Amino acid sequence: MFINPISLLIPPGTSLASGAGTILLSISAPTAGLPGHADPVAPILLVLVLIAIGAALGGKAMRWVGQPAVLGELLVGMLIANIGYALHEPILTVIREGETISQIVTLALQNALTLPEAVHQILPPGNNTERLAAALAGPMAPVAVSVYSFVDLLSRIAVIVLLFLVGLETDIGEMKKVGWPSFLVAMVGVVAPFLLGLGAMALLMPEAPLQKDIFIGAILTATSVGITARVFRDLRQAHRTEARIILGAAVIDDVLGLLILAVVSALVVTGTISLVSISWITLKAVVFLVGSISVGLWLAPRLVRRIARLKIENLKLLFGLGFAFVLAWLANLSGLATIIGAFAAGLILESFFDKELEGHSLRDLLSPIESLIVPVFFVLMGTQVKLETFADPKVTLIAVALTVAAIAGKLVAGLGCSPKLDRLSVGIGMMPRGEVGLIFAGIGKGLGVVSDAVFSAVVIMVMVTTLLTPPLLKITLARSRPAA
Amino acid sequence: MFINPISLLIPPGTSLASGAGTILLSISAPTAGLPGHADPVAPILLVLVLIAIGAALGGKAMRWVGQPAVLGELLVGMLIANIGYALHEPILTVIREGETISQIVTLALQNALTLPEAVHQILPPGNNTERLAAALAGPMAPVAVSVYSFVDLLSRIAVIVLLFLVGLETDIGEMKKVGWPSFLVAMVGVVAPFLLGLGAMALLMPEAPLQKDIFIGAILTATSVGITARVFRDLRQAHRTEARIILGAAVIDDVLGLLILAVVSALVVTGTISLVSISWITLKAVVFLVGSISVGLWLAPRLVRRIARLKIENLKLLFGLGFAFVLAWLANLSGLATIIGAFAAGLILESFFDKELEGHSLRDLLSPIESLIVPVFFVLMGTQVKLETFADPKVTLIAVALTVAAIAGKLVAGLGCSPKLDRLSVGIGMMPRGEVGLIFAGIGKGLGVVSDAVFSAVVIMVMVTTLLTPPLLKITLARSRPAA
Numbered sequence: 001m002f003i004n005p006i007s008l009l010i011p012p013g014t015s016l017a018s019g020a021g022t023i024l025l026s027i028s029a030p031t032a033g034l035p036g037h038a039d040p041v042a043p044i045l046l047v048l049v050l051i052a053i054g055a056a057l058g059g060k061a062m063r064w065v066g067q068p069a070v071l072g073e074l075l076v077g078m079l080i081a082n083i084g085y086a087l088h089e090p091i092l093t094v095i096r097e098g099e100t101i102s103q104i105v106t107l108a109l110q111n112a113l114t115l116p117e118a119v120h121q122i123l124p125p126g127n128n129t130e131r132l133a134a135a136l137a138g139p140m141a142p143v144a145v146s147v148y149s150f151v152d153l154l155s156r157i158a159v160i161v162l163l164f165l166v167g168l169e170t171d172i173g174e175m176k177k178v179g180w181p182s183f184l185v186a187m188v189g190v191v192a193p194f195l196l197g198l199g200a201m202a203l204l205m206p207e208a209p210l211q212k213d214i215f216i217g218a219i220l221t222a223t224s225v226g227i228t229a230r231v232f233r234d235l236r237q238a239h240r241t242e243a244r245i246i247l248g249a250a251v252i253d254d255v256l257g258l259l260i261l262a263v264v265s266a267l268v269v270t271g272t273i274s275l276v277s278i279s280w281i282t283l284k285a286v287v288f289l290v291g292s293i294s295v296g297l298w299l300a301p302r303l304v305r306r307i308a309r310l311k312i313e314n315l316k317l318l319f320g321l322g323f324a325f326v327l328a329w330l331a332n333l334s335g336l337a338t339i340i341g342a343f344a345a346g347l348i349l350e351s352f353f354d355k356e357l358e359g360h361s362l363r364d365l366l367s368p369i370e371s372l373i374v375p376v377f378f379v380l381m382g383t384q385v386k387l388e389t390f391a392d393p394k395v396t397l398i399a400v401a402l403t404v405a406a407i408a409g410k411l412v413a414g415l416g417c418s419p420k421l422d423r424l425s426v427g428i429g430m431m432p433r434g435e436v437g438l439i440f441a442g443i444g445k446g447l448g449v450v451s452d453a454v455f456s457a458v459v460i461m462v463m464v465t466t467l468l469t470p471p472l473l474k475i476t477l478a479r480s481r482p483a484a
Numbered sequence: 485m486f487i488n489p490i491s492l493l494i495p496p497g498t499s500l501a502s503g504a505g506t507i508l509l510s511i512s513a514p515t516a517g518l519p520g521h522a523d524p525v526a527p528i529l530l531v532l533v534l535i536a537i538g539a540a541l542g543g544k545a546m547r548w549v550g551q552p553a554v555l556g557e558l559l560v561g562m563l564i565a566n567i568g569y570a571l572h573e574p575i576l577t578v579i580r581e582g583e584t585i586s587q588i589v590t591l592a593l594q595n596a597l598t599l600p601e602a603v604h605q606i607l608p609p610g611n612n613t614e615r616l617a618a619a620l621a622g623p624m625a626p627v628a629v630s631v632y633s634f635v636d637l638l639s640r641i642a643v644i645v646l647l648f649l650v651g652l653e654t655d656i657g658e659m660k661k662v663g664w665p666s667f668l669v670a671m672v673g674v675v676a677p678f679l680l681g682l683g684a685m686a687l688l689m690p691e692a693p694l695q696k697d698i699f700i701g702a703i704l705t706a707t708s709v710g711i712t713a714r715v716f717r718d719l720r721q722a723h724r725t726e727a728r729i730i731l732g733a734a735v736i737d738d739v740l741g742l743l744i745l746a747v748v749s750a751l752v753v754t755g756t757i758s759l760v761s762i763s764w765i766t767l768k769a770v771v772f773l774v775g776s777i778s779v780g781l782w783l784a785p786r787l788v789r790r791i792a793r794l795k796i797e798n799l800k801l802l803f804g805l806g807f808a809f810v811l812a813w814l815a816n817l818s819g820l821a822t823i824i825g826a827f828a829a830g831l832i833l834e835s836f837f838d839k840e841l842e843g844h845s846l847r848d849l850l851s852p853i854e855s856l857i858v859p860v861f862f863v864l865m866g867t868q869v870k871l872e873t874f875a876d877p878k879v880t881l882i883a884v885a886l887t888v889a890a891i892a893g894k895l896v897a898g899l900g901c902s903p904k905l906d907r908l909s910v911g912i913g914m915m916p917r918g919e920v921g922l923i924f925a926g927i928g929k930g931l932g933v934v935s936d937a938v939f940s941a942v943v944i945m946v947m948v949t950t951l952l953t954p955p956l957l958k959i960t961l962a963r964s965r966p967a968a
Contacts, residue, residue: 038816039640039812039816039821039822040586040636040637040640041637041640041641041644041822042812042813042816042817042822043813044637044641045641045644045809045810045812045813045822046809046810046813048809049806049809049810049813052802052806053806056796056802060794060796102524102630105593106626108592108593108596109589109592109593109598109599109625109626109629110598110626111598112592112596112597112598112601113596114593114594114595114596115593117596141593142590142593142594145593146586146633146637149630149633149634150633150634150637152524153524153525153528153630153634156523156524156525157525157528157529160525160529310544312540312544313855314851314852314855314856317852317855317856318536318540318855318856321856322533322536322537325529325530325532325533326529326530326533328523328526328529329526329527329529329530329533332522332523332526333526337523338523338525338526338529365852367798368798368801368849368852368853369852369853369856371797371798371801371802372798372801372802372805372853
């Protein structure tokens with residue numbers, strides 16, 4: 001193990017003597033270099049504390065005006081990141097870019113580029129690109145990348161914990177009862193936005209080929225259930241039938257989304273559809289869902305009873321989270337979202353876990369962890385709302401059309417459930433697109449069927465549907481009486 | 485926000501049509517590429533579960549043979565990483581390198597190199613270097629780097645939480661009582677290993693210049709208190725006077741270590757010592773220690789009382805951890821280790837926090853978090869024990885001399901406290917060098933006064949003192965009666 005921190009501080013070719021200044025400098029300002037106790041976790045500690053303070057104050061302020069706390073977390077993230085960007089603050093400029101940063105770093109490492117060179121290869125020329133390249137050229141770049149990467153991964157674990165908790169509070173028998181309405185909501189919620197998006201694009205850009213319109217229609221079919229699940233928790237309405245229908249529909253939507261992506265990508269690239277690959281994708285997703293739940297319901301109690309004899313400290317928390325992580329990993333392996341696996345893990349353990357093992361309930365044990373890390377996910381989601389995207393009139397026009405199609409399509413989906421339920425809340429709950437819509441749009445961009453203007457419009461659509469969901473759900477849920 | 489995952493999958497110059505195979509491939513195996521739901525957190529989930537299972541089994545096995553659980557975690561880490569390395573498993577090969585990976589990545593990004601090129605610039609030619617370069621050349625390299633980086637940062641947060649807990653269980657008045665013996669133990673524990681190390685090197689390498697011997701003596705003065713603190717917790721002896729003396733001595737040792745590093749670096753580079761920079765380093769460290777504790781004891785209760793009125797959910801846990809993180813960050817800013825700041829934060833809150841705020845005690849709230857993440861630190865420390873380093877006879881000879889000097893020097897330090905106490909346990913508790921010794925050795929290597937052979941010997945010395953401490957402390961603490 002050869003540790004050579006000085007070599008990073010002294011440019012190649014510099015003599016040892018002229019490096020002395022660097023060493024003393026770095027000792028007197030240890031965050032700038034490696035010697036002394038410059039712990040790379042130090043800036044992350046500060047960022048986590050700032051996120052926690054921001055989330056607590058934002059959540060508090062929103063509850064004060066009667067809104068769900070999650071809206072405050074989104075808005076605080078949006079404010080901090082856009083102010084930081086305006087002030088040319090490198091760490092916030094990097095965090096605001098979101099997932100693009102991972103792609104820039106990977107490209108730079110694989111093709112032996114500097115970070116600014118990789119920025120210019122991935123992003124189109126423009127003011128935003130120059131500003132990001134400048135942030136990634138400065139001395140703070142390694143710190144900024146390391147902070148972004150850690151906070152991003154922590155936030156992904158956070159939303160896995162959130163959906164695991166939602167699963168732990170959901171009775172699997174009750175879920176089965178809503179199977180049919182969930183299926184209808186998911187199907188309508190895929191078909192309606194697809195047709196509306198396709199129609200809107202055909203009207204706005206009549207000269208574009210049909211396969212472009214099809215791809216953009218497909219982007220609008222996504223559902224990202226994290227926000228909705230959190231709003232139901234914030235408003236203490238997670239027990240409602242509407243919440244279960246939305247969760248079930250989101251699971252089905254995740255499978256449908258995989259298929260749609262495969263179909264439209266194949267259509268664009270080859271003009272045909274491979275039935276073998278489509279069947280394989282469907283098979284893997286369905287095998288995971290049916291298999292994990294049926295095997296899990298049989299295996300998990302037996303496993304727990306055996307392990308319980310080992311008398312491992314904190315077994316309940318360790319086994320619970322470990323089970324959720326393994327199912328999240330398996331879901332990802334079969335092409336589904338990690339949160340779908342975490343939700344399935346929660347459904348399975350809900351049926352027996354707290355009866356089998358003594359001590360505090362798993363939900364109580366997870367509660368402090370939830371309160372620490374879940375806000376990180378929503379603050380980070382907020383940081384990725386780029387206010388300057390709303391300034392381009394050409395983009396705004398497409399964005400308005402896509403947003404209207406996206407909202408109307410999912411509101412119609414609410415009609416898939418019984419009129420005795422609050423169909424409007426179900427429709428609104430299906431609205432947020434989140435990262436799923438962005439992944440679709442990114443692939444379309446790579447295939448050349450999504451232009452820069454349409455991509456920016458999709459980003460605006462995702463941001464608007466995300467930010468609108470908490471306040472709208474708050475209004476509709478307060479109006480209607482619980483059905484249970 | 486321009487997401488273009490496909491561009492990473494299709495090499496430049498490839499036509500869109502030939503990229504189609506890549507897309508379908510990556511959809512059918514989403515972990516290989518970005519499309520679909522390939523969540524970058526998925527491999528980390530699996531690694532965390534494996535670490536948790538390994539730590540639980542290792543800890544259980546050690547307790548079964550009457551040893552502290554931490555020894556099991558170290559050994560499990562050592563076994564898994566060395567087996568993975570033997571089997572050419574890329575992720576474990578990368579994790580085993582430890583902090584060198586961050587330096588390789590930083591160098592590659594700043595100088596536009598590929599990762600294997602950066603490996604060859606940082607590490608000396610050899611079998612180990614080739615194997616690491618191969619692991620970082622393959623398709624798993626981005627995953628391996630991302631897993632290492634996340635787990636490393638998480639483990640740094642873990643040891644901060646551990647020392648914060650130790651502080652929370654330590655009465656500040658009792659700490660003041662052991663001020664004098666702690667100071668004596670720290671001073672003897674610096675002077676004795678320094679002289680022994682210097683003497684050993686003068687005997688083994690009589691031709692080397694004196695400044696080399698001085699630097700190597702300085703490396704032996706470090707103390708890393710994480711392992712010892714954990715062993716006292718594992719054995720439920722954390723209340724003993726010996727534990728407090730060791731903690732106090734470790735804090736003083738951290739300040740002394742900073743000074744020694746500055747003095748010997750200046751001696752080697754310029755041949756003189758700058759009194760101004762030495763005074764500045766001392767001033768910053770002392771101002772932090774005295775300032776944070778005195779201001780903290782005055783400010784923290786007033787702050788808590790004000791914030792308590794806001795009725796923020798989970799305030800106790802959020803404020804407690806946030807306070808620890810801020811003091812860890814401040815400690816790092818003043819040149820000290822983050823864990824020193826976290827320990828100071830614990831000392832401050834111990835005096836009033838649980839009396840001021842109702843609900844579960846902060847220690848109880850932190851307990852599930854401790855059990856989840858603290859083992860990550862010790863398993864990761866274990867993974868960095870490279871068994872093949874013990875094979876080189878030339879290195880082993882120097883290593884034996886340094887290890888004997890390192891152990892004897894710290895055992896003598898135990899004489900700094902009263903003969904009524906268990907002086908042997910105090911000496912053993914001061915033994916582990918941990919990352920502090922490695923940082924010193926790395927700087928010496930950069931300055932050209934630590935050869936590759938001596939560096940490897942230092943690594944062995946660090947590994948041996950770390951692995952010996954838990955079983956030796958177990959024996960001596962069981963023999964002596966608690967003094968309290």
